[in-house]
Amino acid sequence: MQVPGHPIISFPMASSLAPLRLSQTELESISLKCRRLILNMLEKAQSGHPGGSLSAIDLITALFFHEMRMDPKNAAWEDRDRFVLSKGHGVPALYAVLSQLGIIPESELSTLRRINSRLQGHPDRVVLPFVEASTGSLGQGLSIAQGIALALKLQKRSSRVFCLMGDGETQEGQIWETAMSAPKYKLNNLIAILDNNNGQIDGHVTEVMNLEPIADKWRSFNWVVHTINGHSFAEIISALEKARGEKDRPTLILAKTVKGKGVSFMEDKISWHGVAPNAEELQRALEELKGEKS
Amino acid sequence: MGAKATRDSFGEAVRDLGKENPAIVVLDADLSVSTKSVTFAKSFPDRFFQMGIAEANMIGTAAGMAFSGLIPFCCSFGCFLTGKYETIRVSVGYSRANVKLVGTHAGLGIGEDGYTQMGLEDMNLMRGLPGMTVINPCDDKTTRAAVRFAVEHQGPVYLRLTRQKLPDLHASESDFKIGKGIVLKKGGKLALIGTGATVTEALQASEKLANYKPWVIDIHTIKPIDKDLLKTLAQECSQIVTVEDHNIVGGLGSAVAEVLSEVGFSGKLLRLGVQDTYGESGLPDELFEKYGFSAHQIAQKVIDWR
Numbered sequence: 001m002q003v004p005g006h007p008i009i010s011f012p013m014a015s016s017l018a019p020l021r022l023s024q025t026e027l028e029s030i031s032l033k034c035r036r037l038i039l040n041m042l043e044k045a046q047s048g049h050p051g052g053s054l055s056a057i058d059l060i061t062a063l064f065f066h067e068m069r070m071d072p073k074n075a076a077w078e079d080r081d082r083f084v085l086s087k088g089h090g091v092p093a094l095y096a097v098l099s100q101l102g103i104i105p106e107s108e109l110s111t112l113r114r115i116n117s118r119l120q121g122h123p124d125r126v127v128l129p130f131v132e133a134s135t136g137s138l139g140q141g142l143s144i145a146q147g148i149a150l151a152l153k154l155q156k157r158s159s160r161v162f163c164l165m166g167d168g169e170t171q172e173g174q175i176w177e178t179a180m181s182a183p184k185y186k187l188n189n190l191i192a193i194l195d196n197n198n199g200q201i202d203g204h205v206t207e208v209m210n211l212e213p214i215a216d217k218w219r220s221f222n223w224v225v226h227t228i229n230g231h232s233f234a235e236i237i238s239a240l241e242k243a244r245g246e247k248d249r250p251t252l253i254l255a256k257t258v259k260g261k262g263v264s265f266m267e268d269k270i271s272w273h274g275v276a277p278n279a280e281e282l283q284r285a286l287e288e289l290k291g292e293k294s
Numbered sequence: 295m296g297a298k299a300t301r302d303s304f305g306e307a308v309r310d311l312g313k314e315n316p317a318i319v320v321l322d323a324d325l326s327v328s329t330k331s332v333t334f335a336k337s338f339p340d341r342f343f344q345m346g347i348a349e350a351n352m353i354g355t356a357a358g359m360a361f362s363g364l365i366p367f368c369c370s371f372g373c374f375l376t377g378k379y380e381t382i383r384v385s386v387g388y389s390r391a392n393v394k395l396v397g398t399h400a401g402l403g404i405g406e407d408g409y410t411q412m413g414l415e416d417m418n419l420m421r422g423l424p425g426m427t428v429i430n431p432c433d434d435k436t437t438r439a440a441v442r443f444a445v446e447h448q449g450p451v452y453l454r455l456t457r458q459k460l461p462d463l464h465a466s467e468s469d470f471k472i473g474k475g476i477v478l479k480k481g482g483k484l485a486l487i488g489t490g491a492t493v494t495e496a497l498q499a500s501e502k503l504a505n506y507k508p509w510v511i512d513i514h515t516i517k518p519i520d521k522d523l524l525k526t527l528a529q530e531c532s533q534i535v536t537v538e539d540h541n542i543v544g545g546l547g548s549a550v551a552e553v554l555s556e557v558g559f560s561g562k563l564l565r566l567g568v569q570d571t572y573g574e575s576g577l578p579d580e581l582f583e584k585y586g587f588s589a590h591q592i593a594q595k596v597i598d599w600r
Contacts, residue, residue, distance in 0.1 A: 078363075125361070126390055132361065137384040143351045144385055147358020147366075150343065154319070155362070174381065177351030185343075 017079075022065045024233040031061040034096035035262045036289050037109055041092055043282040045113040048121065051259040051272040053093040055197035055230070056164060059255055060085075062236040063162050063193075064097050072101045075129030081159050082148050084133045086141020087166030087195060088122035089274070094131070095119055103130055139172025141165065142192060146178050149190040160189040168200030171209045176221075183222035186248040191240070192223075194252060195230065197259040201273050218252045230255025263288055296434070297459040300490075301398040303437035304455055305330030308367055309337050311445050315365065316341075318445060321356055322369045323349045328457075329369040329398045350378040357391040365392060365445055372397025372413025372454055379419055386450050387423040394444045395420070398455040400430070401539030402568065402585055403491045405458070408575040413454065414568055418544025420452040421517045427472070428517040430454040430546075432493035433463045436514055439470035447472070456491050458578050463493060463512065475520040481509035483532045486592065489513045489546045492537040492567075495582065498589030499537075503596055516549055524553040532561035535596055537587050542567040564599055566592060 022030070034057050042048040060083075064070070068081040085094050092112065098104045104119070111117035118127045122136025133144045145163035152159050169175065182190055196214065198205045205211060215225045224246055228235035236255070243251040259273070260266025263285040277285060312318045312334055321343040326332040335342035345352040349370055356366035368375070375397045376382065386393045400413045420428045427447065431437040437455065444451040469476055475487075478497060484506045488496035493512045500508045509527065513520065527534060534554065536547040547565030554563060566587045573581070582588035586595060 124388075133358070134384060134389040137380055140350075140354050140381055140385050143354025143381075144358040144361070146351075147355035147360075148362050149358070150355065151359045151362030151364050154341070154364070174348075174350040174354065177346075177348035178354070181345060181348065181351055181355070 017069060017071060019067055019069050020065050024237070027061055027065055027233045030065055030100055031058050032289060034061060034093065034100065036286055037096040037099065037106070038092045039263070039277060039282055039285050041095070041109045041112045042276040043279065044110050046276050047113060048092055048276050049089040049274045050266060050277065051199055051269070052087060052090045052166060052195065052197065054261045054263065054266065055257040055259045056087070056090045056195045057093040057096065058231050058233065059164060059193055059195065059236060060093050060097050062233055062240065064101060066237060067240045068162065069159065072103050079157055079159050082132045082145070082161045083130070084135070084141045084145040084148070084161065084163040085123055086135055086145070086163050087138070087169050088136030088141070090164070090166070090195070091123045094123065098130060104128075138166065138169040139174040142175055142178040145192070146182050146187060146190060149187045150185060152189060153187070160191060163190070163192045165192060165194050167194055167196045167198060167205050167211060167214075168208070170194065170211060179218065179221040179223065182250040187250045188246040188248055190250040191243045192250065192252045194254050195257050196255055197257040199259040199268070199270050199273060203270055215254050218254070222249060223252045224249050225252045225254055227254040227256065230257035231261055295462045297461045298434045299457060299459050300431055300433070300437040300455040301330045301457060303434040304396060304441055304453070305333030307438040307441035309334045311442060312338050312341065315445060317363060317365045318367065319343065319359060319364050320367045320369065321345050321352050323347055323352050323374070325370050328371070329396060331367070331369040331396070349374050350381045353378055353381045353393070353395070354385045356393045357385040357389055360392040365394065367394045367396055367444075369396040369398070371399040371411055372416040373399070373411065376413070376416040376419045383423060387426060390425060391450060392448055393450050395450070395452045396455065397452060399457045400454045400490060401456070402573050402581040403456050403458045403539050403578045405578040405581065406575050409573040412573045414541050414573055415544070416452070416454060417516050417540050417546070418548070421544060421549065425449055426517065427451045427515070428454070429515055430490040431470070431514045432488070432490050432512055433460050435462065435464045435467050436470045439467040440514065442467070443470070443472050454490060458491065460491055461494055463497065470514065473515045473518045473520055475523040476512040476514070477509065477523070478512055479508065479510040482507040483530070484596070485509035485511060485527045485531045485534045486537065487511045487513055487534065487546065487550060488537045489516060491539045492587055495587060495589045495592060496537050499592035499596070502589065502593035513546060516546060519549045519553060521553050524550060525557045528554055528557045528559035533564070533600065534559070534561065535564045535566060535592070537592055538567040539582070539587065540567055541570055543570050564595065566595060
């Protein structure tokens with residue numbers, strides 16, 4: 001696969017039943033390209049959510065290119081690991097990653113949010129493979145991920161379910177209902193990841209409706225909690241490795257992230273939650289990401 | 295003829311079908327003794343999931359199970375289940391999840407517990423979701439058939455059941471065909487249409503209205519509703535009466551009115567049921583009488599109306 005401005009990365013595309021386990025260097029290269037793809041598609045769409053896509057992209061990249069067992073050619077493979085994007089507004093990050101797996105043609109990314117596109121403003125599981133849940137109404141994805149995890153256990157499959165949540169999203173009560181029930185069912189195959197960028201539409205999460213102490217809350221609900229830098233592939237991979245070894249408890253990876261990460265004028269700026277860059281802003285952003293319009 | 299609460303029929307039917315089909319799982323939110331999902335739980339403890347008093351999480355979990363090939367039945371009182379509308383709207387409806395929602399304790403028929411426990415808007419809410427099949431059976435046999443349909447049908451289903459016993463009106467499960475109303479009595483210019491608990495009230499009212507030779511119809515499938523049968527009634531009748539233990543807004547009466555308007559019905563429609571108000575405590579019979587859809591009230595209102 002040719003990544004403009006970067007070395008060619010090759011990885012098995014056909015029936016990759018084992019996780020890709022790409023190196024940190026390779027992951028960094030892919031996520032950099034994905035950042036450019038995200039900004040390009042948002043500029044083209046002239047709407048969407050850059051802040052939360054950029055805070056989540058390293059986490060999603062690590063899952064698909066390092067941790068998850070899947071076959072990009074076979075969305076129906078029942079033993080695949082599943083990814084549920086509970087924070088549905090971050091979906092440009094998922095579309096970018098799926099394009100780098102060959103699941104979506106890169107050219108299709110420019111159809112984001114357009115009429116008749118498979119790339120809905122928030123993910124639609126009915127029209128796009130590897131989108132495991134239709135989300136965007138916040139607070140529902142973790143329940144769905146739990147249901148998949150329960151079914152996998154009942155079917156005696158070893159697959160696991162990864163669920164990426166926004167931090168503002170966990171203000172929803174339904175999240176805490178699942179926080180209660182997943183440990184009851186000893187779902188060691190459920191790994192929730194909290195994209196803790198501390199931003200939501202109306203301000204910083206700590207001001208709008210403070211969630212701290214987050215790690216203590218989840219621990220008190222009987223989850224295993226690992227707090228990491230969500231932009232360090234070394235730390236992401238290390239936490240995912242630990243989750244693999246859990247025997248009877250679900251894991252929450254508390255990923256400290258920066259909203260708009262990678263673009264200086266977007267970083268931790270609440271105003272970039274749900275506003276697309278214009279052409280000039282896109283160019284400035286791409287220069288910082290050492291890329292050209294792809 | 296016997297009598298049985300349709301929730302009891304459901305518990306037995308889902309247990310019996312569970313023997314044939316290992317994909318069937320049942321979830322409940324601390325009401326398994328009331329919804330009768332406990333009947334399944336006793337036979338298949340490994341396929342029963344007690345989710346506690348947290349209905350939204352139960353519904354979302356059921357959706358995830360459905361995405362993985364299971365056939366989840368998600369049980370609670372109809373009001374508590376459909377009260378989690380946003381979760382049903384997105385996780386089940388929009389997601390085309392093969393989830394079977396079982397809402398018991400339909401309507402004023404629950405009696406003494408009062409309004410907060412009564413499913414009085416549930417059909418309206420579920421009818422508003424594209425792709426949702428809404429079934430409100432009136433007796434044991436049709437309830438069993440509806441549960442079997444739910445298992446075989448690929449797509450979301452809302453099954454509305456009663457706490458109170460209802461007399462047997464149908465002899466065989468084969469009387470039930472999804473989306474097809476059942477003609478209990480063929481008549482003249484007047485038609486009485488019931489659903490669920492009110493079918494038996496309509497039937498009894500028809501005895502009091504024998505002079506008018508009313509049709510009596512069981513509309514068990516609220517969505518998709520039987521347009522063919524309604525078209526026939528529109529042509530044959532000059533007066534059509536709907537009766538439901540539900541708010542008249544958005545339920546059977548509304549569904550019938552929509553079709554009658556479309557086919558150019560030139561007669562009059564009377565919608566009996568809860569007249570866009572809230573319920574209250576009382577004995578079921580007292581409540582049906584007070585809110586105007588006991589057999590006696592149906593007959594009286596039809597006579598006054600004519």
